[in-house]
Amino acid sequence: MILEQLDMIETAIGPRPARRGVLTKANRSTLCELLKFFTRRIGVHFKREAMLIAALGQALDRKREERNQFQSLLDEHQMLKADAFSVMKKLTAREKETGGEPSLLPEQDNGLRTLAAELRTFVRHYRSHLSCEERILYVLAEMRLTAEQKQRVSYRMLQV
Numbered sequence: 001m002i003l004e005q006l007d008m009i010e011t012a013i014g015p016r017p018a019r020r021g022v023l024t025k026a027n028r029s030t031l032c033e034l035l036k037f038f039t040r041r042i043g044v045h046f047k048r049e050a051m052l053i054a055a056l057g058q059a060l061d062r063k064r065e066e067r068n069q070f071q072s073l074l075d076e077h078q079m080l081k082a083d084a085f086s087v088m089k090k091l092t093a094r095e096k097e098t099g100g101e102p103s104l105l106p107e108q109d110n111g112l113r114t115l116a117a118e119l120r121t122f123v124r125h126y127r128s129h130l131s132c133e134e135r136i137l138y139v140l141a142e143m144r145l146t147a148e149q150k151q152r153v154s155y156r157m158l159q160v
Contacts, residue, residue, distance in 0.1 A: 002042070002045065002126070002130060003127075003130065005034055005037050005038070006123045006126055006127060008030075008034050009031065009034050009035075009119060009122075009123055010120075010123055012027050012030045012031050012034065013027075013031070013116050013119050013120070028091055028094065031088075031091055031119070032088055032091050032092060035084050035087060035088040035091070036088070038080070038081065038084035038126075039081060039084045039085050039088060042080075042081065042084075043081075044160055046074075046077040046081075047160045048157040048160055049073070049074075049077070049133070049137070050074055051153055051156050051157050051160070052137065052141055052153055052157070053070040053073065053074065053137070055141075055145065055149060055152070055153040056070065056137070056140060056141050056144065056145065057070060059144050059145050059146075059149055060144060070137070073129075073132070073133065073137060076129055080122075080125065080126055080129060083118075083122050083125070084122065086118075087115065087118050087119055087122060090115055090118070091115065094115065
């Protein structure tokens with residue numbers, strides 16, 4: 001679901017060289033709605049991953065300092081959410097500035113170029129974060145958690 005939302009953001013801003021003309025009110029509204037997913041609904045995903053990280057830390061039975069290695073993933077969740085809020089705030093401010101009228105595209109208007117670049121950076125950062133989770137967190141959990149531990153953490157995750 002997260003990857004689909006990121007794909008839709010990329011579609012709304014369009015590829016850099018191909019977009020010529022205007023960034024319409026509909027596109028800005030669409031982007032705001034898509035970013036709401038990353039500022040509101042994503043909290044469930046973050047809580048579930050925090051539960052998985054806690055279970056994995058206990059299962060690995062390592063010292064507290066070693067368990068904190070997973071903290072960077074949790075910290076990144078907060079950074080990603082803050083980035084989504086920041087871009088959404090700029091989009092809504094831009095909407096007020098233009099009164100909902102079409103605006104020049106990112107390549108033609110410095111404010112929108114910055115905004116489009118921020119959105120592209122946000123998407124890349126999020127994809128990188130997800131890739132890290134897939135390659136490290138989930139693989140490690142699959143390898144190190146027992147069937148009983150997986151069942152317990154899955155049940156707790158579904159309660160969120």
